[in-house]
Amino acid sequence: MEAREMTIYQYCTPEWLEELEKVYQSDSKYQEHFKKLSMVLCFRVQAEPTWGIGRDIIFGTSLDAGQLKKLRFYSEEDAKKEATFILAATPQNWKNLLRKKTKFVTEFMLGKIKLEQGSKVAILKLAPLSDKLIDFMTQREIQFPDEMSPDELVAYRAHMEEFRTQSGV
Numbered sequence: 001m002e003a004r005e006m007t008i009y010q011y012c013t014p015e016w017l018e019e020l021e022k023v024y025q026s027d028s029k030y031q032e033h034f035k036k037l038s039m040v041l042c043f044r045v046q047a048e049p050t051w052g053i054g055r056d057i058i059f060g061t062s063l064d065a066g067q068l069k070k071l072r073f074y075s076e077e078d079a080k081k082e083a084t085f086i087l088a089a090t091p092q093n094w095k096n097l098l099r100k101k102t103k104f105v106t107e108f109m110l111g112k113i114k115l116e117q118g119s120k121v122a123i124l125k126l127a128p129l130s131d132k133l134i135d136f137m138t139q140r141e142i143q144f145p146d147e148m149s150p151d152e153l154v155a156y157r158a159h160m161e162e163f164r165t166q167s168g169v
Contacts, residue, residue: 008141010156011095012045012057014073014163016142021071023139033132035066042079044088044116051091051145052157057169058086073169085118095144098137104130 009016024030042060047053058079062070079086089097093112096102105127107113115123145153163169 006141008143010148010159011091011098011142011144012053012059013156013159014167016140017059017071017073019140020137021068024068024071024136030068030136031066033066033129033136034063037063037126037129038065039063039084040070040082042074042083042086042117043094044079044086045094046088046090048091048145052148052153052160053091053145054157054161056088057160057164060086073164073167075169080117083117085123086116087113087123088116089113091145095146097134098142100134100138104134 007019009019040060040062042058044056044058045053047055056076058074058076059072060070060074060079060083061068062082074082087108089107089112093102093107097104097107097113102112104113105124108115108123108127143152145156148156
C-alpha cells in the first residue's frame with residue numbers, strides 16, 4: 001500500500017477553518033444535514049497557556065438555511081452581537097468532543113460545555129445534529145497542542161499570536 005501525504009491541521013487556526021469551509025462547500029450532504037438552520041453558532045475555546053492559547057478565542061459558523069455564510073474567528077464584541085449561541089469550554093473538553101470520546105449533550109448537561117448566549121431549550125433542540133456537526137469538524141486530521149512537540153508548540157503559540165494580532169481576535 002502506498003502511503004499518501006495527509007495534511008494535518010492544527011486546532012483553532014485559520015488554516016483549519018479555511019479547510020473546513022472548503023469541505024463544507026464541496027459536499028452537499030452538509031447543506032442537507034443543516035438545511036433547517038439559520039443562525040450563528042460560536043465556540044469559545046477558553047485560555048490554556050500550556051496549550052499555547054494565552055487568552056480565550058472564539059470561532060463560529062454562520063448558516064442561512066444550511067448554506068455556509070462564514071466560518072471564521074470572531075472578536076468578543078462581534079460574537080456577542082452576531083451569535084445566536086455561544087458555547088464555551090476548555091480546549092481539553094473540545095478535544096474530547098472532537099475525538100468522539102464524549103458526547104455534546106452529556107458534556108452540556110454536566111456543565112462542561114456552558115451556554116454563554118442563547119436559549120438552553122433551543123440549543124437542546126439542536127442536540128440531535130451535534131454528531132453531524134462533529135463529523136463535519138473532523139473531516140480533516142486535527143493536531144491539538146498537547147500532541148505537539150515542544151518546538152511545534154512554540155511555533156503554534158507564535159502563529160496564534162500573529163494571526164490574532166493581525167485579525168483582531
